[in-house]
Structure formats: C-alpha cells, structure tokens
Amino acid sequence: MIVCPACSHRNPEGAKLCEACGRSLANFVYRVCPSCGALNSAQHVFCHRCFAELALAEGEEPIPESTFVRPYTPPIVTLEEEVTTQAVHREAKAQASETGARPTSEALPGQTPSEAELGPRAAAPISEEQAVAPSMEGEMGEMPASTEEALSPLEAAESPEVLGGGPVGAAGVETPAVQVAPPDETQALTPEAAANPLEGLDDLLPFEPAVTLPHRPSQHVSAAPSTTEDYEAELFQQVAVERAPLQEGAQVVLPRTAQGLPQIGRTILYILVLLAGVLPLFTWGQMSSFVQPRESVLALVRTIEELPSGAEVLLSFDYSPTYAGELDPLALAVVRHLARRSVRMVVMSTKPEGIGLAEAIYRTITEESPDYRYGEHYVLLGYLPGQEAGLRSLNTALGDAFKIDYLQKRPLGELSATSGLATLKDFDQIIVLSDDSLTVQRWVEQVQAQSDIPFHALVTSAVEPLLVPYQRSGQLLSLIPAASGAVEYELAGSVKPSALFRSDAYAAFFVLLLVVALVTNALYARRGKRGS
Amino acid sequence: MSEVLSGLFGQLSTGTAEVIGPWVAALLTLAVLSYVFGFNPVFRLAEYLFVGLAAGYAGALAWNQVISPRLQLLLTDPSTYWYYGLFFFLGLLLLARAFRPLSTLANLPLGMLFGIGAALALGGALTGSLIPQVRAAVVSVVPEDYGPGLVGWAYALDAVLLSLGTIAVLSAFHFATQGRGFVSALWHGLIRALGRAGRVLLMITFGALFAGVAFTSFALLSSRLVYLAEHWFKLLNRLGL
Amino acid sequence: MRRFLPIAVAIICGLWVLADFFVSHPLIDSVGAKLLEGVMILAAFALFAGILNLLGFHARRISKDQKDWGYRLVLMVALGGTLIAGIVLPGSGALSWIFGYMYYPLQSTMAALLAFFVVSAAYRAFRLRNGEALIMLITSLVVLLAQLPFSNRISPYLPLLRKWILDVPVTAGTRGIILGTALGTITTSLRILLAVDHPYAQD
Numbered sequence: 013m014i015v016c017p018a019c020s021h022r023n024p025e026g027a028k029l030c031e032a033c034g035r036s037l038a039n040f041v042y043r044v045c046p047s048c049g050a051l052n053s054a055q056h057v058f059c060h061r062c063f064a065e066l067a068l069a070e071g072e073e074p075i076p077e078s079t080f081v082r083p084y085t086p087p088i089v090t091l092e093e094e095v096t097t098q099a100v101h102r103e104a105k106a107q108a109s110e111t112g113a114r115p116t117s118e119a120l121p122g123q124t125p126s127e128a129e130l131g132p133r134a135a136a137p138i139s140e141e142q143a144v145a146p147s148m149e150g151e152m153g154e155m156p157a158s159t160e161e162a163l164s165p166l167e168a169a170e171s172p173e174v175l176g177g178g179p180v181g182a183a184g185v186e187t188p189a190v191q192v193a194p195p196d197e198t199q200a201l202t203p204e205a206a207a208n209p210l211e212g213l214d215d216l217l218p219f220e221p222a223v224t225l226p227h228r229p230s231q232h233v234s235a236a237p238s239t240t241e242d243y244e245a246e247l248f249q250q251v252a253v254e255r256a257p258l259q260e261g262a263q264v265v266l267p268r269t270a271q272g273l274p275q276i277g278r279t280i281l282y283i284l285v286l287l288a289g290v291l292p293l294f295t296w297g298q299m300s301s302f303v304q305p306r307e308s309v310l311a312l313v314r315t316i317e318e319l320p321s322g323a324e325v326l327l328s329f330d331y332s333p334t335y336a337g338e339l340d341p342l343a344l345a346v347v348r349h350l351a352r353r354s355v356r357m358v359v360m361s362t363k364p365e366g367i368g369l370a371e372a373i374y375r376t377i378t379e380e381s382p383d384y385r386y387g388e389h390y391v392l393l394g395y396l397p398g399q400e401a402g403l404r405s406l407n408t409a410l411g412d413a414f415k416i417d418y419l420q421k422r423p424l425g426e427l428s429a430t431s432g433l434a435t436l437k438d439f440d441q442i443i444v445l446s447d448d449s450l451t452v453q454r455w456v457e458q459v460q461a462q463s464d465i466p467f468h469a470l471v472t473s474a475v476e477p478l479l480v481p482y483q484r485s486g487q488l489l490s491l492i493p494a495a496s497g498a499v500e501y502e503l504a505g506s507v508k509p510s511a512l513f514r515s516d517a518y519a520a521f522f523v524l525l526l527v528v529a530l531v532t533n534a535l536y537a538r539r540g541k542r543g544s
Numbered sequence: 545m546s547e548v549l550s551g552l553f554g555q556l557s558t559g560t561a562e563v564i565g566p567w568v569a570a571l572l573t574l575a576v577l578s579y580v581f582g583f584n585p586v587f588r589l590a591e592y593l594f595v596g597l598a599a600g601y602a603g604a605l606a607w608n609q610v611i612s613p614r615l616q617l618l619l620t621d622p623s624t625y626w627y628y629g630l631f632f633f634l635g636l637l638l639l640a641r642a643f644r645p646l647s648t649l650a651n652l653p654l655g656m657l658f659g660i661g662a663a664l665a666l667g668g669a670l671t672g673s674l675i676p677q678v679r680a681a682v683v684s685v686v687p688e689d690y691g692p693g694l695v696g697w698a699y700a701l702d703a704v705l706l707s708l709g710t711i712a713v714l715s716a717f718h719f720a721t722q723g724r725g726f727v728s729a730l731w732h733g734l735i736r737a738l739g740r741a742g743r744v745l746l747m748i749t750f751g752a753l754f755a756g757v758a759f760t761s762f763a764l765l766s767s768r769l770v771y772l773a774e775h776w777f778k779l780l781n782r783l784g785l
Numbered sequence: 786m787r788r789f790l791p792i793a794v795a796i797i798c799g800l801w802v803l804a805d806f807f808v809s810h811p812l813i814d815s816v817g818a819k820l821l822e823g824v825m826i827l828a829a830f831a832l833f834a835g836i837l838n839l840l841g842f843h844a845r846r847i848s849k850d851q852k853d854w855g856y857r858l859v860l861m862v863a864l865g866g867t868l869i870a871g872i873v874l875p876g877s878g879a880l881s882w883i884f885g886y887m888y889y890p891l892q893s894t895m896a897a898l899l900a901f902f903v904v905s906a907a908y909r910a911f912r913l914r915n916g917e918a919l920i921m922l923i924t925s926l927v928v929l930l931a932q933l934p935f936s937n938r939i940s941p942y943l944p945l946l947r948k949w950i951l952d953v954p955v956t957a958g959t960r961g962i963i964l965g966t967a968l969g970t971i972t973t974s975l976r977i978l979l980a981v982d983h984p985y986a987q988d
Contacts, residue, residue, distance in 0.1 A: 453673065473759040476756055515934040518763070572890045594895070602832055706953055713960070714964065761897075761902075
C-alpha cells in the first residue's frame with residue numbers, strides 16, 4: 013500500500029499517482045504494522061513504534077538477520093557524565109585548534125576508545141572513514157558538518173544517523189538508519205553492511221519521522237518503550253532537533269512513562285465493563301434498598317404532589333437518543349407521577365429527536381393508563397427551531413411558536429389540553445430534560461429570567477456540575493442528575509419502578525473505576541521506581 | 545404518489561413492522577458495538593446510515609412543523625400572514641448558500657440571523673446569567689444571618705469561600721503582563737496567588753465533571769446492554785429457543 | 786451596497802430585538818415577535834441548506850466513483866427515504882418506526898461506546914502525577930461514591946460531603962466560568978450589533 017504524503021490517501025500497490033490529489037507517489041512505499049497500525053518504511057522489519065514484526069509484501073525478501081545485531085541495551089548515561097564528557101570534548105577541540113592536531117576524546121570509564129570517539133552506540137568494526145562513506149554523499153546529498161569531524165560522545169550518541177535517522181540531507185529529510193554494533197560485539201556485520209551501513213536505504217516517511225524512537229529489533233512485542241529509551245528520545249529531541257547543547261545545570265528531561273494500556277489489559281477492562289453493565293439482569297436491584305433520595309428529588313416530588321388536578325405543566329424533551337439511556341428512565345418516572353396526579357402536560361422539544369423520544373414515553377404511559385388521552389390530558393407540540401429565538405418567542409404567545417400539534421396536525425385552540433393556553437404565564441411549572449448545559453442555560457436566560465415561572469432541570473450526570481450555580485442562585489428550583497435521580501425518584505414518588513435495578517450496575521462500575529485508579533497508580537509508582 | 549406508497553404499506557400484515565423492528569434495532573446495535581474490536585466495514589455502514597437518517601429526520605420535522613403550516617397559512621390568508629412570504633423568500637436566498645456561485649445571496653438572511661442572535665445572546669447573558677450570578681455571589685458573611693452558634697459560622701465560612709473562590713477562578717484566566725511599579729507588582733502578585741487557588745478549584749470542578757461523565761457513559765452502556773439482553777431473550781422466546 | 790445591506794439588516798433587526806428585551810411597547814413587541822418567528826423559519830431553511838450541501842458532497846464523491854461510494858449511496862438512500870417517510874407519508878407511522886428502530890438504536894449505542902473509552906481514559910487520568918491530579922482523583926471518587934446507593938451506609942457524611950463539594954468549590958469554579966463566558970458573549974454580541982464584526986458579509 014502506498015500512502016500519499018500530501019493528503020494521506022491510501023493508494024493500492026503499484027499506483028504512480030495519488031488517487032485523491034494526483035501527487036506523484038514515486039518512492040513512497042510503506043508497511044502497515046498489523047499490531048498498532050503505524051506506518052513504517054519499506055525497509056523496516058519491525059515496527060518502529062511497537063516493535064511487532066511486519067508482514068512482507070509479495071515477492072519481498074526478508075532482510076538477513078545478520079544485518080542486525082542482537083538487542084542492544086544502551087548504557088544509562090547521567091546528565092553529569094554527559095556534561096562532563098562534553099566539557100572534556102570542548103577542551104580537547106580547543107586544544108586541537110590551538111595545536112592544529114585532530115581532536116580526540118578521552119574515553120569515559122567503561123568505554124572503548126572508539127566508543128569515546130563516536131559515542132556509546134557507535135560501531136567498533138567500522139572505522140571512522142567507513143562511517144562517513146563517500147557513497148553517502150552522493151546518495152544523501154550534503155553531509156551535515158557534525159559528521160565531518162569526530163563526534164563527541166554526546167553528539168555522536170544523539171546524532172540522527174546513529175540513533176535512528178540518517179544524516180539530514182539537503183532536502184531536509186531524514187533517513188532511517190541500520191543499527192550498528194557496540195564495540196565488544198563478537199557477531200560481525202556482513203561485509204556489505206560494514207562497508208556502507210546506509211546502503212540501500214531510501215524512501216522516507218516525511219510526515220512520520222522515524223527518529224522519535226530508536227529502531228532496533230526486539231524479542232518482545234511491547235507498546236511501551238523503556239524508561240531509558242524515552243529519556244534518550246527526549247534528549248535527542250532537545251539536542252538534535254533544537255540544536256542546543258546541554259549546559260551544566262540545564263533542566264533534565266524527565267523520562268516519559270508509557271502512555272496507554274497494553275492491549276491485553278484493555279481487553280480485560282472492556283470485558284469487566286460489559287459484565288458490570290449486564291449485572292442488573294442477574295441481581296435485579298439488590299442495592300436499591302439502600303437508596304436515599306436527595307433533597308432536590310424530594311423537592312420535585314413535593315411540588316408535583318401539591319399541584320392541583322388539571323394544572324398545566326410544560327415539559328421540554330431537549331435531549332437526543334445519545335443520552336436517552338440515562339434520561340428516559342427519569343422522564344418516565346416524572347411523567348408517570350404527573351399522569352397519576354391528572355396534571356395536563358404540554359410537551360415540546362428544541363431538538364428534532366427530542367419529540368420522537370417524547371412520543372415513545374407517552375406511548376408507554378397510554379398503554380399503562382388507557383384513560384390518559386392525547387389532546388385531552390397531554391399534547392405533543394413538536395419541534396421548536398431557532399434556539400434562543402424559538403425560546404424567546406414562547407414568552408410572547410404559544411401560538412407564535414407552534415401553529416399545529418405534532419401528532420394530529422391540528423391548531424392548538426382545537427385541543428382541550430391547550431385551548432386555554434396563551435402564553436407561558438399560563439403554565440404552573442416548567443420541566444426541562446436536557447443532555448446539554450447550554451440548552452438549560454438558554455432556557456434560564458430566555459424564559460425563566462423573563463417570566464419567573466418555577467423551573468426544574470433534569471439533566472445528565474455529566475452536565476449537573478455545570479448548572480449548580482443556577483440552582484444556588486434560585487433560578488432552578490430542582491437540578492436532578494438522571495442516572496441516580498431516576499432510582500431515587502421512583503422510590504420517593506412511589507411510581508412504577510423501571511430503573512431501580514440499575515443501582516447494582518452503578519455500584520459495580522464504581523468498584524471497577526476504584527480498582528483502575530489503584531492499579532494505575534501502583535503501576536505508575538513501580539515504573540517510576542524502575543526508572544529512577 | 546403518497547396514496548400508492550400508503551397502499552403498499554397497507555398490504556403488509558398488521559404488526560409486521562413491530563416484528564421486524566426489534567430485529568433491525570438489535571442488529572444495528574451490534575453493528576455499532578463491533579467498533580470495540582476496531583474500525584470495520586459494518587460499523588462504517590452503520591455510521592453512514594446514521595448520518596443519512598439524522599439529516600432526513602431533521603428535515604422532515606422542519607418541513608412538517610415549521611414550513612408547511614406557515615405556508616398553508618400564507619396561502620389561505622395572505623393579507624394577515626404576508627410576512628411569512630418575506631421570510632420564505634429570505635429562506636430561499638439562504639438555500640443558495642449550498643451552491644458556491646450563488647452563496648453571496650445568503651448574506652442578507654444570514655445578517656438577520658446574526659443580528660437577532662447577537663441581540664438575544666446579549667440580552668439573555670445580561671439578564672439571565674451575569675446579573676443573577678453576580679447577585680448570588682454577593683452574600684452575607686455574618687454568621688448570625690445563617691443561624692446560631694457553629695452552624696452560622698459554618699455557613700458564613702462557606703459564603704466566604706464561595707465569594708473568594710469565584711474571584712480566584714476569574715483570576716486564573718488573567719493573562720496580562722506585570723506593569724512597572726510597586727503597586728503593579730503587588731497587584732500582579734495578588735492576582736497570581738488568587739489564580740493558583742483558582743486552578744485548584746478548577747481541578748475540583750474537573751474532578752466532579754469527570755465523575756459525571758463516567759457515570760453518564762456507564763449509564764448509557766448499561767441501558768443498551770440491558771435492552772439488547774431483554775430483546776434477545778424476547779426474540780429467542782418467540783422463536784421457541 | 787452588497788455588503789452594506791446585510792450589515793444594515795443585522796443592525797436594525799438586532800437592535801429592535803434588543804429593545805424588545807428591555808422596553809414594553811405594542812409596536813416593538815409585535816414586530817419583535819414577527820422577527821423571532823422569521824428566525825425560526827430561517828433556521829428551518831438553514832437545515833435544508835445543510836441537507837442540500839450534504840447531498841451534493843456525497844453525490845460528487847459517488848459520481849467520481851471513489852472507493853467508498855457504496856457507503857455514500859447508503860447515506861443518500863437513508864436520507865431520501867426518511868424525508869419521503871416524513872413529508873410524503875406523515876400519518877403512516879413510518880417516520881416513528883424509523884426513529885424508534887433505526888435512529889434511536891444507532892445513536893444511543895454510539896454513545897454507549899463511550900463507557901469503554903472513559904474507563905480506558907481513567908487509566909491515564911487517574912495517575913497521580915502531581916498535586917492537581919490528586920485533587921481531581923479524590924474529587925471524582927468522592928462524588929461518584931456519594932451517588933451510589935450504599936454511600937450512606939458507608940458514612941452518612943458522604944452525601945453531605947458531595948453536596949458541599951458541589952455547593953462550594955464546584956459552584957465557585959463554574960460560576961467563574963459562567964461569568965467569564967457571559968462577559969465574552971456580551972462583548973462579541975456588541976461587536977456584531979455595532980458592525981465591528983460582520984462574519985456574514987463575506988464575499
């Protein structure tokens with residue numbers, strides 16, 4: 013598969029021009045990692061991100077194993093050591109420039125002289141001349157200045173061509189590099205690789221730099237680079253990309269710990285979430301006996317109980333099926349309660365889907381109570397477009413906002429439930445069910461602030477914290493989160509239970525989140541200890 | 545045409561839709577849940593289907609509830625409802641936005657929408673949010689106003705925390721640089737200290753918000769899984785399995 | 786003239802509706818009510834403009850025979866079918882069926898997928914990197930715990946603690962945000978009403 017570097021369109025093998033944008037696709041061939049989906053250059057055998065083995069294309073020969081060396085663990089070089097090394101190298105350079113001799117670096121303890129020359133990861137078998145092979149100049153373009161002289165351990169360690177990229181050519185693109193052996197490695201490189209380690213490397217990943225993590229074959233397929241690799245990658249970015257040598261006392265780049273869950277952990281977590289979700293089918297609300305309704309639920313129950321028979325209540329179903337799973341049970345509980353009190357309900361929605369949801373709720377009510385009739389006890393007004401404008405128009409006249417009802421398509425004056433209603437002031441209560449704080453805010457600003465009618469908001473748990481100030485200022489008489497509110501309302505209002513059993517699922521979910529919090533911090537603490 | 549289509553539907557046996565419906569719903573639910581295993585063609589099909597249904601449903605409602613009744617009123621009583629004609633004309637100009645060569649025709653209705661929208665937003669924010677919230681933030685800090693003894697002191701402390709906390713949160717969004725002079729340095733230092741406290745309050749708020757989001761998302765999943773399980777049981781029962 | 790007319794209409798209509806907010810006068814109220822109804826009609830037309838745009842976008846892709854033309858065709862058929870069911874067959878119950886057995890399961894299940902990813906995100910969000918993360922973690926767990934049925938069995942103070950968290954620090958936080966956004970809204974609206982900003986009058 014060939015990915016276009018301009019528009020990222022995935023073109024079939026053999027395409028010369030991009031199907032989407034028409035750009036030439038010469039020299040852009042990639043392999044997609046089967047494990048993590050990352051794009052890798054055609055030369056990669058192992059994914060540069062997760063080190064999974066990459067599939068070969070048809071007819072492609074695998075790169076001989078002898079080209080690679082065994083998994084290499086770089087030494088952990090502390091900041092002080094590197095600063096010291098750099099200072100030593102600078103002195104040596106200064107001396108050399110004075111004397112005219114070629115600078116050499118003193119080796120650090122544990123380093124061979126060639127390591128000191130070229131850095132801890134540089135090749136021993138490859139001589140300096142070979143590392144800067146003449147053929148590279150022709151293929152790669154202009155060589156950066158750093159390769160024309162002996163590199164300090166720091167510069168060599170962090171230079172692109174050793175860590176994972178090739179020399180930055182004149183075109184400003186980076187090439188992936190073949191890993192080279194440490195100095196005491198007994199396994200020799202092939203003669204070809206020894207002659208020119210960058211032989212045969214072309215094709216680039218211009219939009220996915222190959223140098224963020226060092227390339228090396230690994231025995232373990234793991235999504236998590238080690239702490240040391242992260243540290244080195246950060247150092248490389250600071251040094252090579254930002255082109256600033258580390259000074260003494262410079263800020264140490266802390267290692268970045270592993271970002272995500274490993275795949276197996278994620279799968280286990282998803283299975284646990286699924287089990288918690290279906291728990292109510294087996295336990296059927298054992299936890300509901302512990303439920304104690306909160307103050308705002310009791311307040312709404314009291315308010316509805318005190319409504320006289322025949323009172324008019326405006327309900328607005330301002331939520332979409334996205335959050336119907338949470339809001340429908342509370343809506344059903346409140347509507348059942350209102351129906352039991354023989355309160356007339358006028359129903360509308362500022363979202364197109366809301367009225368469909370309301371229709372389903374009232375279908376359930378009329379199935380349970382056949383005496384509760386459309387037109388007489390409740391009316392579905394329909395969808396009100398225009399957001400603020402629509403809500404504001406409710407203040408002037410109901411007939412301005414709604415010309416006909418939703419189900420029977422009749423003028424509002426012809427239906428007994430709405431015949432006596434002219435404006436909002438004719439309603440006793442307004443109840444808004446919403447999945448979005450902005451909608452409730454609009455209701456408060458355009459309707460409640462202008463008309464002072466008692467106002468209740470039944471919202472999703474996600475949105476409840478955002479609306480607490482309106483409750484505290486008295487603009488909302490009730491603010492009830494639907495997930496737990498449905499369970500509490502059914503108990504407090506003595507309505508037919510349909511959400512009580514969910515309390516078990518919520519309890520299981522909390523336990524799961526608590527376990528996730530404990531496990532994640534235990535793992536995080538362990539990784540932190542390992543890295544320090 | 546509508547009679548023909550209604551006739552076709554009428555030829556189906558009563559209750560056919562109610563039999564097919566749950567199967568369709570269950571299959572579509574599974575199609576979307578398949579995303580847990582990765583992005584796949586079945587999920588993609590469900591995605592595109594959803595977009596088409598959503599757009600069509602909104603369009604149907606907009607026509608049935610908003611445009612059609614007003615059009616009928618305009619045609620039956622044009623002298624009273626003449627202004628609907630003006631708005632329908634502006635609406636047609638707005639449709640021109642979908643066609644690039646004619647898109648500047650939509651500027652006039654868009655101007656009206658923006659102007660009225662701005663006015664409503666301004667009026668609403670002032671009368672519905674700013675003034676009531678500022679009024680609510682200015683509360684008594686005298687313990688005796690809340691009750692006797694420790695209870696009064698507790699509520700008074702809450703009131704102080706609330707007022708200071710609101711100011712602290714507003715200070716957290718202060719991005720000006722420090723001016724010259726002692727007073728400016730003092731002021732800047734005070735704002736910065738308050739800002740730090742404000743950030744702590746914001747973290748508490750985000751913690752509460754995250755808890756709400758987690759609870760909501762789980763409630764949604766539980767609801768769908770229970771629906772699936774119940775309907776599969778019902779469907780399997782009906783099939784005699 | 787081409788730019789002047791939309792800007793003039795915006796200012797006049799906006800100022801009239803703003804006057805309706807603060808002044809009670811029969812003429813202002815009546816014209817204001819008509820302007821608001823006009824916005825509702827234009828909002829419905831804007832929806833159709835969006836539908837036309839969507840249809841055109843996907844029709845172009847299908848005509849160019851792009852790889853995923855099948856999906857796009859499904860989208861257009863679904864759109865057309867729902868429109869026909871709603872507009873041509875309003876009383877047949879077809880629109881309700883489509884909503885109840887297709888739209889509702891699709892949209893609600895897409896939201897249900899969130900639960901998996903929220904728990905996965907909790908793995909990263911709950912890491913105690915610093916003091917602020919600790920505050921966020923403790924608040925989340927306390928607020929969640931206090932909503933559970935057995936919380937008052939663990940301690941009768943848990944629901945009170947949750948109420949206090951919402952009533953004091955969360956109220957302070959969100960009130961600050963509400964005040965900030967209200968001030969921003971007022972500023973932006975004034976800029977539009979005074980024609981300093983006119984995003985609608987672009988060429």
